[in-house]
Amino acid sequence: MTTKTSTAERKKTLSPVKLLIEGRAFLALILIIVVFSTLSPNYLTVGNLLIMASHVAIYAILGMGMLLVILNGGIDLSVGSTLGFTGIIAGFLLRGVEISFLGYTFVPSVPVVVLLSCAVGASVGLINGILVSRFRVAPFVATLGMLYAVRGVALLLTNGLTVNDLSGDPELGNTGFDWLGFNRILNVPIGVIFMILIAAVLGLLLGRARFGRWLYAAGGNERAAELSGVPVVKVKIWVYVLSGLCAGIAGLVLSSTLTSASPTAGNTYELTAIAAVVIGGAALSGGKGNVRGTLLGAFVIGFLSDGLVIVGVSAYWQMVFMGVVIVVAVLLNGLDYGRNKPKKSSTKSGGGGQTALADKQGNDPAPNSDHQPAETGGLSR
Amino acid sequence: MSDDFDAVVLEARNIVKHYGGVQALKGVNFEIRRGTVTTLFGENGAGKSTLMKILSGVEQPTAGEIVLDGQPVEFDSTNEAAARGISIIHQELSLAPNLSVRDNIFMGREIQGPFGVDFAQEAKLARDLLAGLQLDVDPSTLVSDLRVGQQQVVEIARALSVNSRILIMDEPTSALAATEVEVLFGLIRDLTARGVAIVYISHHLEEALEITDHAVVLRDGTMTARGERDEIDLEWIVRHMVGDNFDLGTPPTGYEFGEPVLQVKGLRVMDPMNHERSVVDGLDLEVRAGEVVCIYGLMGAGRTELLEAIAGKGDVQSGEILLSGVPLKGRTIAERIDMGVGLVPEDRQRDGLVQTFSIGRNLTLSSLSKVLSRGLLSRKAENDMSVDLIDRVTVKTPGPELNVGSLSGGNQQKVVIGKVVGTKPRLMLLDEPSRGIDVGAKGEVFRLLAARAQEGVAVLYSTSEVGECLAIAHRIIVMRKGRISAEFGSDATKATIMAASGEAVAA
Numbered sequence: 001m002t003t004k005t006s007t008a009e010r011k012k013t014l015s016p017v018k019l020l021i022e023g024r025a026f027l028a029l030i031l032i033i034v035v036f037s038t039l040s041p042n043y044l045t046v047g048n049l050l051i052m053a054s055h056v057a058i059y060a061i062l063g064m065g066m067l068l069v070i071l072n073g074g075i076d077l078s079v080g081s082t083l084g085f086t087g088i089i090a091g092f093l094l095r096g097v098e099i100s101f102l103g104y105t106f107v108p109s110v111p112v113v114v115l116l117s118c119a120v121g122a123s124v125g126l127i128n129g130i131l132v133s134r135f136r137v138a139p140f141v142a143t144l145g146m147l148y149a150v151r152g153v154a155l156l157l158t159n160g161l162t163v164n165d166l167s168g169d170p171e172l173g174n175t176g177f178d179w180l181g182f183n184r185i186l187n188v189p190i191g192v193i194f195m196i197l198i199a200a201v202l203g204l205l206l207g208r209a210r211f212g213r214w215l216y217a218a219g220g221n222e223r224a225a226e227l228s229g230v231p232v233v234k235v236k237i238w239v240y241v242l243s244g245l246c247a248g249i250a251g252l253v254l255s256s257t258l259t260s261a262s263p264t265a266g267n268t269y270e271l272t273a274i275a276a277v278v279i280g281g282a283a284l285s286g287g288k289g290n291v292r293g294t295l296l297g298a299f300v301i302g303f304l305s306d307g308l309v310i311v312g313v314s315a316y317w318q319m320v321f322m323g324v325v326i327v328v329a330v331l332l333n334g335l336d337y338g339r340n341k342p343k344k345s346s347t348k349s350g351g352g353g354q355t356a357l358a359d360k361q362g363n364d365p366a367p368n369s370d371h372q373p374a375e376t377g378g379l380s381r
Numbered sequence: 382m383s384d385d386f387d388a389v390v391l392e393a394r395n396i397v398k399h400y401g402g403v404q405a406l407k408g409v410n411f412e413i414r415r416g417t418v419t420t421l422f423g424e425n426g427a428g429k430s431t432l433m434k435i436l437s438g439v440e441q442p443t444a445g446e447i448v449l450d451g452q453p454v455e456f457d458s459t460n461e462a463a464a465r466g467i468s469i470i471h472q473e474l475s476l477a478p479n480l481s482v483r484d485n486i487f488m489g490r491e492i493q494g495p496f497g498v499d500f501a502q503e504a505k506l507a508r509d510l511l512a513g514l515q516l517d518v519d520p521s522t523l524v525s526d527l528r529v530g531q532q533q534v535v536e537i538a539r540a541l542s543v544n545s546r547i548l549i550m551d552e553p554t555s556a557l558a559a560t561e562v563e564v565l566f567g568l569i570r571d572l573t574a575r576g577v578a579i580v581y582i583s584h585h586l587e588e589a590l591e592i593t594d595h596a597v598v599l600r601d602g603t604m605t606a607r608g609e610r611d612e613i614d615l616e617w618i619v620r621h622m623v624g625d626n627f628d629l630g631t632p633p634t635g636y637e638f639g640e641p642v643l644q645v646k647g648l649r650v651m652d653p654m655n656h657e658r659s660v661v662d663g664l665d666l667e668v669r670a671g672e673v674v675c676i677y678g679l680m681g682a683g684r685t686e687l688l689e690a691i692a693g694k695g696d697v698q699s700g701e702i703l704l705s706g707v708p709l710k711g712r713t714i715a716e717r718i719d720m721g722v723g724l725v726p727e728d729r730q731r732d733g734l735v736q737t738f739s740i741g742r743n744l745t746l747s748s749l750s751k752v753l754s755r756g757l758l759s760r761k762a763e764n765d766m767s768v769d770l771i772d773r774v775t776v777k778t779p780g781p782e783l784n785v786g787s788l789s790g791g792n793q794q795k796v797v798i799g800k801v802v803g804t805k806p807r808l809m810l811l812d813e814p815s816r817g818i819d820v821g822a823k824g825e826v827f828r829l830l831a832a833r834a835q836e837g838v839a840v841l842y843s844t845s846e847v848g849e850c851l852a853i854a855h856r857i858i859v860m861r862k863g864r865i866s867a868e869f870g871s872d873a874t875k876a877t878i879m880a881a882s883g884e885a886v887a888a
Contacts, residue, residue: 208757210749217746220737227694227724227732228747228800229715287737 065246073286083266086251091163121248129240219286438462629852639670662863723801741781791822
């Protein structure tokens with residue numbers, strides 16, 4: 001299912017060698033599954049795989065939102081906080097909101113709760129997007145600020161306490177929120193289905209829609225994209241909105257699974273999401289990466305950490321392993337870029353990135369030594 | 382000081398340099414004499430800067446040797462070259478604007494004292510150097526607080542701080558005001574009197590003639606001529622630079638111009654560096670359908686800002702821009718593209734190409750709405766469009782799916798032009814369309830533009846090469862300090878154009 005959306009696009013260009021290079025994250029995933037299933041008989045069972053997949057879904061949904069931002073050359077550190085905040089909002093709405101001056105308690109039905117919570121997530125993203133594009137705050141700083149502010153608001157609202165009883169009250173007629181977290185369709189957890197749907201939509205958006213092309217162009221060279229008529233500001237705002245929306249959905253799924261919303265939920269998840277994107281072959285410099293890679297990255301992270309839990313490795317070692325995997329993945333990406341020198345770089349997919357950035361300037365083989373695409377341009381005018 | 386003046390200090394023998402498949406230098410011989418100024422003339426892409434980078438250790442030659450004081454030498458870095466007394470002042474300022482003048486002068490060669498860097502000693506030396514260069518600023522001033530001309534002097538001070546015997550100056554006056562040029566020339570005379578050998582590169586031919594003792598002309602990677610000051614004049618230089626029979630095309634004929642497509646009235650554009658100044662200062666201009674107009678001017682004349690303002694970038698302070706009578710004010714770049722304005726920017730790496738994209742994706746980037754079907758990009762329509770554009774602008778490539786970085790400079794430029802052609806423009810704006818591409822490709826680019834004009838497109842291009850003005854333009858406009866200083870028909874001569882641009886030092 002992970003490949004459905006984005007492979008169609010490049011079916012023609014996939015040769016066995018390229019598959020091997022590109023499928024690096026996939027091979028890592030296979031390796032993880034093989035190793036852990038030899039270590040534990042419980043690892044490779046349908047039941048466990050589905051449980052792990054529902055853990056993966058949270059990372060993957062966050063990661064796909066993060067992918068959009070990273071493709072744009074930005075970063076969104078606020079998604080973990082947004083995830084927690086959305087859960088809290090959902091919890092409050094399910095309890096009913098007393099509108100004091102009307103003496104009336106507003107008890108929205110579950111679909112309304114879901115929509116409002118998603119809107120809250122998207123609004124956090126909108127603030128990020130406006131800060132970054134209109135006020136030109138560096139993405140790292142703007143979203144770092146939101147990471148603290150949003151988390152702080154979540155703690156204030158709850159006094160630091162967990163909101164329980166998200167299952168609703170039959171008397172108020174708003175039961176069924178736990179459906180998101182517990183129910184299954186054809187034995188597949190709802191969270192996983194959400195992940196698949198989001199992957200399909202984003203895959204289409206990135207691969208086939210004009211917005212996707214705009215996003216890749218703006219991430220590849222924002223100045224050139226702008227002069228080519230790409231609405232770079234609009235694109236930038238939208239990627240943060242979509243990232244916030246994904247965080248909101250992830251927050252709903254998580255709080256529904258737990259039937260409780262903790263104000264500290266999702267702490268450091270933004271880093272996991274970034275790791276999934278990076279393992280998936282995206283370049284932090286923007287313009288390179290795809291949904292398939294990010295999904296694989298999320299599966300590598302989720303299957304590895306759950307596997308370590310199952311075989312009883314301590315939590316401290318888990319962190320060490322995770323760190324090693326992230327760094328090794330990026331090192332392998334570097335090898336990939338080295339291999340794909342301009343001559344044969346018809347790979348418009350997964351690769352590219354940090355070294356490709358350096359290539360940008362070396363690529364022009366003209367004896368054109370009279371200018372460098374210099375940052376100093378402003379100075380010399 | 383026992384050496385005779387005029388003795389050869391540095392000699393390049395049969396220098397060859399390849400960049401990928403492109404030969405930038407094809408066996409150049411070159412010598413530099415003590416206490417003299419040797420000027421290197423040549424068009425963009427002729428190999429001047431490449432040669433200077435090799436002499437100063439920035440790059441290594443593919444073949445050939447460098448002989449310093451009669452000994453063959455190899456420089457693996459600028460530091461090695463600097464240690465042997467060779468310094469280069471780059472065309473683009475290479476100062477760190479966030480550091481002080483003192484820190485910039487001693488960058489990488491900080492004077493160590495007992496407690497870290499000896500700032501007092503550095504400041505003292507810097508003050509002496511600056512005094513010698515008649516620059517009255519405190520060494521602790523931040524470089525970003527200096528004017529560009531003053532920054533150039535700091536660059537020179539840095540080069541002199543290592544006691545250079547050979548000083549290479551790559552376009553040192555391009556950012557200087559006339560009075561600052563005078564100071565610089567005085568300085569060069571002082572230096573040569575002290576026995577320093579100067580290599581001077583400039584596009585300002587007349588200005589360079591003022592200071593030079595020898596001239597060497599490069600064309601297309603080979604040395605075409607060499608002469609002493611008293612043997613050469615402007616005509617001699619231009620003839621050897623451009624070649625006798627070199628043809629960049631002729632203005633397209635055989636049709637009448639249509640209605641005015643572009644009308645610019647009293648346009649003023651704010652200088653992004655200095656908000657009190659206008660880089661385009663009350664300019665009027667009209668270009669008709671089918672007409673090719675060339676804007677000639679020096680760096681900083683405001684050509685780029687004018688073209689960008691028409692395309693929708695930059696801060697227009699006042700004045701009007703009309704496209705076929707419709708005011709463009711308040712319209713975004715995308716809206717202007719839809720209306721028929723297409724810009725080919727000056728720096729194609731920075732502003733023209735998305736390097737992570739294939740050739741095809743670059744070509745269609747401005748016309749995505751034309752390849753949509755049911756809201757999604759149609760792969761077939763997009764491919765058809767790319768193939769068609771590749772054909773129309775004659776990009777040499779096996780197919781649109783190759784990465785754009787795999788192309789040569791000239792073909793990359795054609796991709797940027799093709800992207801604009803794909804939007805079906807009424808007005809094409811090209812900022813230095815020949816920058817950094819080889820001579821053959823230049824001719825092709827100009828023929829492309831002439832063909833578009835024949836189809837009724839209004840073409841407005843800028844250049845800093847006089848020869849390119851005389852190629853396909855029906856009309857030549859000379860810009861100077863944000864204004865039009867002269868206007869010529871296609872019968873103008875190089876000398877009259879250059880005189881009007883303010884290249885004469887007397888200005």
